[in-house]
Amino acid sequence: MSEKYRTEASNGDGGAGISSVTGGLSVAVASPLNPDRDPAASNPEQLLALAWATCLNATARVFVDRERRSAVRVEVELHDAAEGPGYEFHVDAYLSVEGADNAETERVLAQAHARCPVSKLLKDAATVRVHVEEYAVS
Known part of the structure; x- marks a missing residue:
């Protein structure tokens, strides 16, 4: 099988912080169970x-x-x-x-x-x- 596409994502903050795709998208993340979470953050x-x-x-x-x-x-x-x-x-x-x-x-x-x-x-x-x-x- 030959590789068609590869990407890599990382998170260094767990359920509160930023998750990022190398060389691209960064997404604010927050646990849906945290009552003080940022409502604009994803999970x-x-x-x-x-x-x-x-x-x-x-x-x-x-x-x-x-x-x-x-x-x-x-x-x-x-x-x-x-x-x-x-x-x-x-x-x-x-x-x-x-x-x-x-x-x-x-x-x-x-x-x-x-x-x-x-x-x-x-x-x-x-x-x-x-x-x-x-x-x-x-």
Whole structure:
């Protein structure tokens, strides 16, 4: 396998400070559990939702006619871990395709979920699910 792209991100402050992509984006981060957090700062939950929504929809576009649109929304919840200390993410992705019935949307979702790199990372997690929903203009 040949490398197609590489990036690197770093964080030296934990849940309060800055996370940065080498040579690019810097994002203020704050724990969603901190009552004094900066409301403009992001957090891992939001960044995971953005990454998967972007990747899954970009991949779905490969399987959808160019005349139609698709949309993905991702919900990420932080829960106490079911086993052991700490927390865990519960993640749900919802795909919709303009003008498609549930069967066609399910087909697109299955194809996109099998091909999307973020989906491949998440697919075996017990707290990750994918769904179809009716397309709505936003």
